Amino acid sequence: MKRCGWVSTDELYIKYHDEEWGKPVFDDAVLYEFLLLESFQAGLSWITILKKRENFRLAFDGFDYKKIANYNQEKIDELLLNEGIIRHRGKIEAAINNAKLFQNIQTEFGSFSDYLWAFVNHQPLLNAFQTLKDVPAKTEISDAIAKDLKKRGFKFMGSTTVYAFMQAVGLVNDHVSDCFFFKKE
Numbered sequence: 001m002k003r004c005g006w007v008s009t010d011e012l013y014i015k016y017h018d019e020e021w022g023k024p025v026f027d028d029a030v031l032y033e034f035l036l037l038e039s040f041q042a043g044l045s046w047i048t049i050l051k052k053r054e055n056f057r058l059a060f061d062g063f064d065y066k067k068i069a070n071y072n073q074e075k076i077d078e079l080l081l082n083e084g085i086i087r088h089r090g091k092i093e094a095a096i097n098n099a100k101l102f103q104n105i106q107t108e109f110g111s112f113s114d115y116l117w118a119f120v121n122h123q124p125l126l127n128a129f130q131t132l133k134d135v136p137a138k139t140e141i142s143d144a145i146a147k148d149l150k151k152r153g154f155k156f157m158g159s160t161t162v163y164a165f166m167q168a169v170g171l172v173n174d175h176v177s178d179c180f181f182f183k184k185e
Contacts, residue, residue, distance in 0.1 A: 001180045005132035012050050022181065024124050024170035026113045031169060032102055033063040036095050038165040039156035040086045046164075048086075055084030060095065069099035094155035101153050116171065119145050125172045126183060135174050138163045 007017045025031055037056065041049045049056075059082050061067040071079075079085065079092050102112055109115040119141055129135050138146075142163035149157045157165075166172050175181040 002178050003181070004174075004176050004179045008047065010047060013047055016050055018181070021168060022170050022173045022175055026117070028102075028106065028112045029063065029065070031112050031116065032065040032099065033057075034165055034168050035098060035102070035157070036060065036063060036068075038161050038168065039094055039098065040088070040091050041164065042091070042156050042158070042161050044086070052085055055082070059085050065099040065102050068096055069103060071096045091156055098154050098157070101149075105152070116145070116169075120171050124170050127172060127174050128182075129174060129176050130178075131176060135176070136163070139172075141171075142166055 003014070003017055007013050025034070037049050037053065040056070057063060059079055076089070076092055076096070080087050080089060105112050105115045109118075125141075127135075138159040142159045145166070146157055146159040146162040149162070163172075167174050173183060175183070
């Protein structure tokens with residue numbers, strides 16, 4: 001079976017591509033998980049994050065944004081010593097900051113999902129790229145989401161990171177046309 005060109009022979013990558021990537025996510029808890037993981041991925045390869053995903057899950061209380069929003073300096077210091085995750089103070093502090101702001105969006109819009117999916121009229125955007133080279137790193141929509149998140153105070157969520165997040169949670173379907181997951185409609 002032919003997959004998107006970014007998928008290596010690594011079983012973890014194959015499983016992620018086949019079971020998660022590009023599938024629409026509406027659950028706020030899962031959306032926060034990907035928001036956190038994508039913010040840590042900035043400047044690194046996604047496989048690095050995937051290999052550390054379970055360590056992140058343990059270190060960040062199962063990606064429970066309500067708990068993360070209340071992390072204190074002691075918890076930050078603990079995370080900075082955790083060799084199983086990316087030990088970057090700015091990204092750790094951003095995860096806490098973003099968890100607080102995530103909840104503000106939930107209060108304002110009813111859910112983070114409603115806020116996010118409104119940017120694509122609550123329907124996944126189905127692209128038809130021929131090759132991996134055709135897939136953009138960012139779009140006008142990712143620019144708009146990143147700009148709005150920045151205005152709200154989110155950190156480590158620039159347009160390129162937001163577009164990767166959009167791909168991961170299915171706001172856009174960027175499976176290339178010769179991938180067996182490609183959908184025309």
